[in-house]
């Protein structure tokens with residue numbers, strides 16, 4: 001009987017640590033944050049949420065994959081992972097386009113869309 005409870009305790013301990021590991025990496029993945037201790041300088045919460053990221057991803061699939069690729073690794077357009085540009089510059093590229101290379105989306109996308117796209121692009125890291 002005692003062995004059984006010890007086993008149970010062990011199981012619970014392992015399950016809990018797995019769960020907390022998953023939670024940590026899940027959050028890190030979703031928000032593109034560096035592991036705890038190394039704060040990512042580029043993400044400014046609290047406007048980041050799963051809904052915003054999902055909205056950004058949808059917009060990306062609708063408008064951007066033809067050039068930047070489904071995985072955003074670049075095709076005709078560039079790889080959009082680990083962008084160095086700050087939020088305002090990214091926004092400017094999306095709204096104004098790149099002459100002869102990328103269309104301007106300023107008239108097509110609203111404020112919320114632009115924010116969601118930028119937040120989504122910020123999650124693309126490796």
Ligand code: HEC
Nearest residue numbers: 063064067076077078085090093094098101102103105117
């Ligand atoms: C017709 C093809 C095309 C489409 C569609 C397109 N892009 Fe681009 N994009 C490009 C090309 C080409 C570049 C690289 C331009 C350069 O710097 O010479 C680029 C550059 C960028 C950059 C700057 C990358 C950097 O390194 O700073 C961002 C950000 C970007 N695109 C986002 C988007 C988003 C978001 C969308 C969808 C709303 C989109 N693009 C749609 C072709 C495209």
